[in-house]
Amino acid sequence: MQKVETQSEVAPHGGPPARVRVFSGIQPTGVIHIGNYVGAIRQWAELQRDYESYFCIVDLHAITVPYEPAEFPQRVLDAAAANVAAGIDPKQSVLFVQSHVPEHSELMWLLNIITPVGQLERMTQFKDKARRSKVGVMAGLLNYPVLMAADVLLYKASLVPVGDDQVQHVELMRDIAERFNKQFGETFPLPGVRLTKGARIMAFNDPNVKMSKSIDGSYVALVERSETIRKKVRAAVTDPGPPKKGSKLDDATPGVANLFTLLEVFAPARYPEFVAAYEAGTVRYSEMKQVLADAMVETFAPMRKRYEELMQRPDDIRDILADGAKRARPVAQRTIEEARHRMGLR
Ligand code: AMP
Numbered sequence: 001m002q003k004v005e006t007q008s009e010v011a012p013h014g015g016p017p018a019r020v021r022v023f024s025g026i027q028p029t030g031v032i033h034i035g036n037y038v039g040a041i042r043q044w045a046e047l048q049r050d051y052e053s054y055f056c057i058v059d060l061h062a063i064t065v066p067y068e069p070a071e072f073p074q075r076v077l078d079a080a081a082a083n084v085a086a087g088i089d090p091k092q093s094v095l096f097v098q099s100h101v102p103e104h105s106e107l108m109w110l111l112n113i114i115t116p117v118g119q120l121e122r123m124t125q126f127k128d129k130a131r132r133s134k135v136g137v138m139a140g141l142l143n144y145p146v147l148m149a150a151d152v153l154l155y156k157a158s159l160v161p162v163g164d165d166q167v168q169h170v171e172l173m174r175d176i177a178e179r180f181n182k183q184f185g186e187t188f189p190l191p192g193v194r195l196t197k198g199a200r201i202m203a204f205n206d207p208n209v210k211m212s213k214s215i216d217g218s219y220v221a222l223v224e225r226s227e228t229i230r231k232k233v234r235a236a237v238t239d240p241g242p243p244k245k246g247s248k249l250d251d252a253t254p255g256v257a258n259l260f261t262l263l264e265v266f267a268p269a270r271y272p273e274f275v276a277a278y279e280a281g282t283v284r285y286s287e288m289k290q291v292l293a294d295a296m297v298e299t300f301a302p303m304r305k306r307y308e309e310l311m312q313r314p315d316d317i318r319d320i321l322a323d324g325a326k327r328a329r330p331v332a333q334r335t336i337e338e339a340r341h342r343m344g345l346r
């Protein structure tokens, strides 16, 4: 298991809450893959034991890119089931759907008032998505990070566990919180990132790009069949032969480095011997892939089983989400009242 690094764990205003509050979101935009698991969900499942945790299926974020309304409700259920199957305990954590708690949209508007457009235009993810967009650049896409700020600040969460691609968005939400506090009075704790180091999983078919649900062939789904996991691991891009004796893992090609990252996550006990073999120039990638595939199957087969059971009972998933929204809402309402009051909206 990789060590997680904490940049900020306490709420600076009004002292730390009884238990530090964690918030994170995942978009219901298609398959959840092992990159999401390693970079996000796995961390959440660990954090929920020690922190008061809010995990949100961010449907309002997901609709900022083209989507199919008729399929969307199913995607939301699917994302919820995958998260529960992967270890989010809906009793321990508050698992809910963003649009079920309308205060997210309301706080976003209030935060829009104090968010400079220039700062939004500089967000890397916005620039990427705007460049690739075939339908023009909509205001919703630009304001995506403001909604993210609203998500976190609504619960006065102080810890946001995400992958490194989201760090810029968390920095922005700190700025927004700071500006709000300065302009309207101390209201929001400044949220900090909780990052899993080196957790970026690369595509199996092209290790120069991130494993992503939008690139076919790049990912292994969380609920992939065991045989498919084995096949995809076997086919992962590596090097034609072992490295020269005395090579350092830091200099490994991206495909090889990716396999080592995964091996460390899924088969930590076997990791050192393969690192040693790499440095000695005797590593056999086929053997390493076999060990990795076995370990991945061991982790993911029970998850797939739980996921399939849940998907047989969609009403149970809906109940879980309704219960989550019911627990989230009073907290959200309290913050909205406070923010409105501070802004002179009475
Ligand atoms: P997304 O799939 O973009 O909605 O991301 C959901 C969460 O998974 C975010 O915290 C991402 O940083 C994380 N994530 C997505 N893709 C990867 C990847 N290839 N490696 C590690 N983390 C990822």
Ligand code: TRP
Residues within 6 Å of the ligand: 023, 024, 025, 026, 027, 058, 061, 147, 148, 151, 152, 160, 161, 162, 166
């Ligand atoms: N933008 C995040 C992603 O794509 C998802 C997200 C929405 C989120 N709201 C959030 C993450 C609040 C952390 C906190 O991964």
